[in-house]
Amino acid sequence: EVQLLESGGGLVQPGGSLRLSCAASGFTFSSYAMSWVRQAPGRGLEWVSSISGSGGSIYYAGSVKGRFTISRDNSKNTLYLQMNSLRAEDAALYYCAKGGGQYLYYFDYWGQGTLVTVSS
Amino acid sequence: EIVLTQSPGTLSLSPGERATLSCRASQSVSSNYLAWYQQKPGQAPRLLIYGASSRATGIPDRFSGSGSGTDFTLTISRLEPEDFAVYYCQQYGSSPWTFGQGTKVEIK
Numbered sequence: 001e002v003q004l005l006e007s008g009g010g011l012v013q014p015g016g017s018l019r020l021s022c023a024a025s026g027f028t029f030s031s032y033a034m035s036w037v038r039q040a041p042g043r044g045l046e047w048v049s050s051i052s053g054s055g056g057s058i059y060y061a062g063s064v065k066g067r068f069t070i071s072r073d074n075s076k077n078t079l080y081l082q083m084n085s086l087r088a089e090d091a092a093l094y095y096c097a098k099g100g101g102q103y104l105y106y107f108d109y110w111g112q113g114t115l116v117t118v119s120s
Numbered sequence: 121e122i123v124l125t126q127s128p129g130t131l132s133l134s135p136g137e138r139a140t141l142s143c144r145a146s147q148s149v150s151s152n153y154l155a156w157y158q159q160k161p162g163q164a165p166r167l168l169i170y171g172a173s174s175r176a177t178g179i180p181d182r183f184s185g186s187g188s189g190t191d192f193t194l195t196i197s198r199l200e201p202e203d204f205a206v207y208y209c210q211q212y213g214s215s216p217w218t219f220g221q222g223t224k225v226e227i228k
Contacts, residue, residue, distance in 0.1 A: 035217075037165075045157070045165065045208055045219045059215045062121075095164060105212040106155040108176060110164035 002026040002109040004096045009114030016086050020114055022079040022096030030054065030074040033099030035107060036081050038092035038116075048094070049081065053102040064090075083116070091118045122147055122211050126220035132228040139196040141223045143209035148189045150213030156185055156194045159222075160205045168207075169194065199225070 008020040022034070035050040049070040050059045058070055069082040079096055093115050097107035123146040133139055143154065152172040157165040167176040169185035172192055182197040196203055204227050209220040 044222045045159075045210075047210075047217045047219065050215075050217065059217075061216050100170060104170075105215075105217050106153070106167065106170045106210065107157075107165070108167045108170070110166075112164055 002098060004098060004109060004111035006094065006096045006111045006114035009094060009116045011117045011119065012086055013120050014087060014118055016118075017082070017084045018086065018116060020081040020083065020094055020096075020116075022111060024077045024079065024096075024098070027098070029072075029077040031102060033101065033103060033105055034072060034079045035097045035099060035105060036070065036079075037095045037097050037107065037110075038090075039095070039113075040089075040092040043092075046092070050099070050105050051079070053099075057103065059105075086116075086118045088118050091116055121216055122149065122214060122218050124209050124211060124218055124220035126207075126209060126223045128223060129221075130224045130226060132226050133199055134228045135199050135201055137199050139194075139199055139203070139225055141194040141196075141207055141225075143187075143192040143194070143220050145190040145192070145211060149192075149211045152188050153211060153213035154185075154187070154192050155210045155212065156183075157208045157210065158203075158205045159208065165208065196225075201227075 005023045036048040067085045093113040095113045096111040098109040154172045156169040159165040173185045
């Protein structure tokens with residue numbers, strides 16, 4: 001059974017940093033792309049960042065490029081999102097999502113999300 | 121960036137009726153890499169369709185996807201009570217991957 005468990009969310013001041021983690025199990029982690037997708041309260045889905053199974057291909061939404069860094073540790077079956085220079089508009093529920101293949105960026109399994117609140 | 125526009129914004133139907141949801145792209149979606157998701161309140165999204173017309177594992181056959189290029193459709197042949205939810209399309213043919221704004225299917 002595929003399981004994705006996010007952690008690391010919380011309250012942070014504008015300009016601060018957070019590191020999200022996603023522990024994966026139930027599949028061969030290194031064979032699949034992984035992504036972060038966020039959803040602000042009452043709003044739609046917004047793709048944030050993706051990384052291929054090997055880690056060699058990385059993509060960012062324009063709204064986070066230069067501030068967020070996605071990475072993965074295939075030996076630990078864990079996905080990360082380092083978020084710096086956080087803004088009020090980054091506040092959202094952040095989902096970790098498994099891709100359909102090494103380089104396929106649809107999302108066939110999702111975690112339950114970790115909440116990021118940005119406020120002074 | 122490919123902008124996806126979903127219509128209608130809200131669809132009011134009764135159980136047993138047919139639902140037709142539209143997703144229009146601002147430019148052609150490469151390889152018809154278009155997915156559909158269902159999201160219920162307080163839950164993570166669930167993949168329904170990928171590659172425009174392939175059903176995901178465990179998805180009932182009352183859900184079907186069609187279309188190509190810039191025009192895509194999700195059809196629910198006969199609405200079950202559990203199908204009332206918000207539906208999103210997503211293109212993954214060219215970065216940045218983008219989502220539509222969603223269509224809410226509500227009980228009439």
